Amino acid sequence: MPDTTPGALGSHDEAHDGAHDGSRSARREDIVTNPDTSVDISVEEVTDLPPGKMLEVDDVTLRFGGVTALDGVSFHINTGEILGLIGPNGAGKTTCFNVMTGVYQPTSGGVRFMGEPLGRRKKFEITKLGIARTFQNIRLFHNMTALENILVGADAHHSTGMASALLRLPKHRREEAEGMDRAHELLKFMGLERRADELARNLPYGDQRRLEIARALATNPKLLCLDEPAAGFNPAEKVRLMELIQTIREQGYTVLLIEHDMRLVMGVTDRIVVLEFGKKIAEGLPAEIRDNPAVIAAYLGVDESAS
Amino acid sequence: MNAVRNFFHSIRVRLGKLPRWAQLVLWGLVVLLVYLLPIINPPFLTTTGSDFGAVLFSCAMYSLVAIGLNIVIGYAGLLDLGYIGFFAIGAYTVGMLGSAHATLPLILLVPAAIVVTMISGVLLGAPTLRVRGDYLAIVTLGFGEIVRLVLVNSGWTNGSRGISNIPTPPSIELFDIPHISWQGLTAFVDLETTTTFLKFSVTDSVPYYWLTLTLVFIVLFLDWLMQNSRVGRAWEATREDEDAAELMGVPTFRFKLLAFATGAAIGGLSGAMFATKQQFINPENFTIIYSVLFVAMVVVGGQGNRWGVVFAAVLLTWAPEKFRFLADGRFFLFGILLMALAIFRPQGLIPPKRTVRARKAEEEETEILEEGHAHA
Numbered sequence A: 001m002p003d004t005t006p007g008a009l010g011s012h013d014e015a016h017d018g019a020h021d022g023s024r025s026a027r028r029e030d031i032v033t034n035p036d037t038s039v040d041i042s043v044e045e046v047t048d049l050p051p052g053k054m055l056e057v058d059d060v061t062l063r064f065g066g067v068t069a070l071d072g073v074s075f076h077i078n079t080g081e082i083l084g085l086i087g088p089n090g091a092g093k094t095t096c097f098n099v100m101t102g103v104y105q106p107t108s109g110g111v112r113f114m115g116e117p118l119g120r121r122k123k124f125e126i127t128k129l130g131i132a133r134t135f136q137n138i139r140l141f142h143n144m145t146a147l148e149n150i151l152v153g154a155d156a157h158h159s160t161g162m163a164s165a166l167l168r169l170p171k172h173r174r175e176e177a178e179g180m181d182r183a184h185e186l187l188k189f190m191g192l193e194r195r196a197d198e199l200a201r202n203l204p205y206g207d208q209r210r211l212e213i214a215r216a217l218a219t220n221p222k223l224l225c226l227d228e229p230a231a232g233f234n235p236a237e238k239v240r241l242m243e244l245i246q247t248i249r250e251q252g253y254t255v256l257l258i259e260h261d262m263r264l265v266m267g268v269t270d271r272i273v274v275l276e277f278g279k280k281i282a283e284g285l286p287a288e289i290r291d292n293p294a295v296i297a298a299y300l301g302v303d304e305s306a307s
Numbered sequence B: 001m002n003a004v005r006n007f008f009h010s011i012r013v014r015l016g017k018l019p020r021w022a023q024l025v026l027w028g029l030v031v032l033l034v035y036l037l038p039i040i041n042p043p044f045l046t047t048t049g050s051d052f053g054a055v056l057f058s059c060a061m062y063s064l065v066a067i068g069l070n071i072v073i074g075y076a077g078l079l080d081l082g083y084i085g086f087f088a089i090g091a092y093t094v095g096m097l098g099s100a101h102a103t104l105p106l107i108l109l110v111p112a113a114i115v116v117t118m119i120s121g122v123l124l125g126a127p128t129l130r131v132r133g134d135y136l137a138i139v140t141l142g143f144g145e146i147v148r149l150v151l152v153n154s155g156w157t158n159g160s161r162g163i164s165n166i167p168t169p170p171s172i173e174l175f176d177i178p179h180i181s182w183q184g185l186t187a188f189v190d191l192e193t194t195t196t197f198l199k200f201s202v203t204d205s206v207p208y209y210w211l212t213l214t215l216v217f218i219v220l221f222l223d224w225l226m227q228n229s230r231v232g233r234a235w236e237a238t239r240e241d242e243d244a245a246e247l248m249g250v251p252t253f254r255f256k257l258l259a260f261a262t263g264a265a266i267g268g269l270s271g272a273m274f275a276t277k278q279q280f281i282n283p284e285n286f287t288i289i290y291s292v293l294f295v296a297m298v299v300v301g302g303q304g305n306r307w308g309v310v311f312a313a314v315l316l317t318w319a320p321e322k323f324r325f326l327a328d329g330r331f332f333l334f335g336i337l338l339m340a341l342a343i344f345r346p347q348g349l350i351p352p353k354r355t356v357r358a359r360k361a362e363e364e365e366t367e368i369l370e371e372g373h374a375h376a
């Protein structure tokens, strides 16, 4: 039996090894339950939002010593849309996520969410405001079960503290029940129900990716930011995930999507923002981006030489 | 090891099938047996070189320590190498307010010890928990030594002379319980050796054992309540990946501080028991080696599993007494066993049940395991 080592030093990389591992994908065939997109995962506070600009990135510059990772980037996300954020490797897409979620403070410029500047808010406060994300390199809580991973996400809008927990006050019971309902709803939606009691680290690669999305959704985000959610997937799996993301949008969520695969991005997004070397080089409808000479030169050129 | 685990698992499954009342009766009997250990003196378990009641008291006291430190290390993933500092503060709070500077009764001293250690946990944690991993280990290591050095050098705490005449818990002498002694495998009642229920005195450790054991059960229950809640999940998420936890809405600093303070409070409670049992404390009771031993209990037992760390605390307290005749060979053996454990079973003797549960998830026996858990 492969023994698992709990503790602070859990490896984050091994999930990647499983991606093309034959035995794991064989196992995946047995147990995989398909996403059930008929499950209602919408929440009122999200679906009731008025139309308009949800998030505005305003002239953001971020320097790491000599490297300018973001250089005067401005764009916005409208409520209810899927915005694609694309660009060649090292363009600054992930860095942009990090600025929006409070991981980095911009050197200059700022981000406004629902009209309010994020300022120096802490990461968890921004999550509570309604921005949730996934990670380019999967960062689940590896020694917790799939269910518990989602419960942690759902706890973002809970407030049970030590006293309520020790005395099992009604608040604790109400929030536990609410979290459980939400978690099972999301597990079903993502097709992970059979995996509920498995440790995150033991899940097949694709399930780990979906679990990350479920965990982010559990926080009831107004804006869901996905950082290359289909990385490591085969083309068929990618298409299925994109369909899933569209369903998520149909249920009322606003989505910001980083994805390398141009064709895929064209198919699912409403608008696209293109970054290159930290600068925004284009913004517009997918059709406009496809025909934009700067994008073709910068992005497609790199993409083709890389593949 | 697998065979052992499967054996226990099958027992648990079979127990789970019993009706609820039978399970409760069974658990009641086990608990009663644990309480009666110093009376029964079971042939293999009992220690010949040292008073069995006193050994059991130490087992219970260090179990408290292990449960507290398990919250800090096992749940929240904070390596605290100065836990003896909190134990010492708990013991000295009792000594100072019970004998040296005031004469409060123990019933007030114990809560005082808890509050004072909790505050000292917050004071130490607030500046240090902002830094990560290695720094915390170094700072806490320093803290443990600083507490001891302050105790040695401060006239206020009587320096290295220590504090004596620490009050005992109030006694209510109801009846005498004769002990059982053994000749080979035949038991007979030893009317000479009795324990008075409940008389706390220097000569009889058994009532202290009962008191501390009761505290162990209470703290285990509280620990279970905490772990199975938003608080416990936040701790574990922080341990697993602090940044990801923060980005999922966990105020990690606040929860780390809470883990630190809670752990400290339990360490202080344990120290208070030590003080009232010994009735005399001095700084030499709180050397750095104990911090190391405490961490060993948590690591050996299986970080994150309350039963695992209690088992290890009992084992690491009882075994050196049992094998007293080996003299210094014990410590050599201990070192060898620790190394073997690190190589062959790095997750500890009894790692958190969740890994087991996850392994068995497909057998759909989770409910049974939960049941067993709930009776803690």
Ligand SMILES: Nc1ncnc2c1ncn2[C@@H]1O[C@H](COP(=O)(O)OP(=O)(O)OP(=O)(O)O)[C@@H](O)[C@H]1O
Pocket: A064, A067, A068, A069, A087, A088, A089, A090, A091, A092, A093, A094, A095, A096, A136
């Ligand atoms: N913490 C950091 N310190 C220094 N440089 C950094 C840091 N984070 C990112 N960078 C630099 O910023 C630039 C943008 O990186 P970023 O990860 O945002 O790119 P990306 O668009 O997400 O690329 P990819 O498609 O490879 O994920 C890169 O040149 C990177 O080396």
Ligand SMILES: [Mg+2]
Pocket: A093, A094, A095, A136
């Ligand atoms: Mg990136």
